[in-house]
Amino acid sequence: MPSSAADPIYDDVRAQILSGAIKPGSPLRQDEIAKRFGVSKIPVREALRRLEVENLVTFERNKGATVRQHSEKEILQLLDIRVALECRALELAIPSMITSDFRDMRQLLADYAQRTEVAQWSAMNARFHHMLYEPCGNTLLLAMIDDLQERLGQYLRLLVSTASGLERPMREHDKILEACEKQDVEGAVGMLRQHIEATQKEVAAFLRRGI
Known part of the structure; x- marks a missing residue:
């Protein structure tokens, strides 16, 4: 499968979540991530949606993306x-x-x-x-x-x-x-x-x- 601009963002955020560097419940601000990687919000959103499928990220209305907290x-x-x-x-x-x-x-x-x-x-x-x-x-x-x-x-x-x-x-x-x-x-x-x-x-x- 060809790589996309979302791949390095996905890899980086996923690694930080799994290592505990980004704690459960922490917000994932798309504008800050986009600025860090020098991209638009589109690949950031794609990366976060992929992490949502893996149950690592949740999206809430009027709140955006956060690191998922396990019950x-x-x-x-x-x-x-x-x-x-x-x-x-x-x-x-x-x-x-x-x-x-x-x-x-x-x-x-x-x-x-x-x-x-x-x-x-x-x-x-x-x-x-x-x-x-x-x-x-x-x-x-x-x-x-x-x-x-x-x-x-x-x-x-x-x-x-x-x-x-x-x-x-x-x-x-x-x-x-x-x-x-x-x-x-x-x-x-x-x-x-x-x-x-x-x-x-x-x-x-x-x-x-x-x-």
């Missing part, structure tokens, strides 16, 4: 989908795990335990989960998991990490990895399910407090 219900539903996708990926991955996989995951968890910043926990948590599922060999399933993480975006991933803290996830990561090393597929998948569901409950409580 509590939507966030918890995304975590529900995590349970289904990631448990299946782990189930497929365990039989294919090799010694170097366990060594690398152990090293990551050791580094993880030394981190103090929420952003670092969030990034290393995502990396650990990716390493758990990578041996599954199902590229479509892995792409769906990555897409879900992208839909959550950095802002929501940080919210999840803040709600969960460090101690409980770290303890559960260790137990899941131990079960994987023992080739205990049922035990590891069961613990992963509980792990994500515990996160879901913590996030729900966190959101109810109005944070």
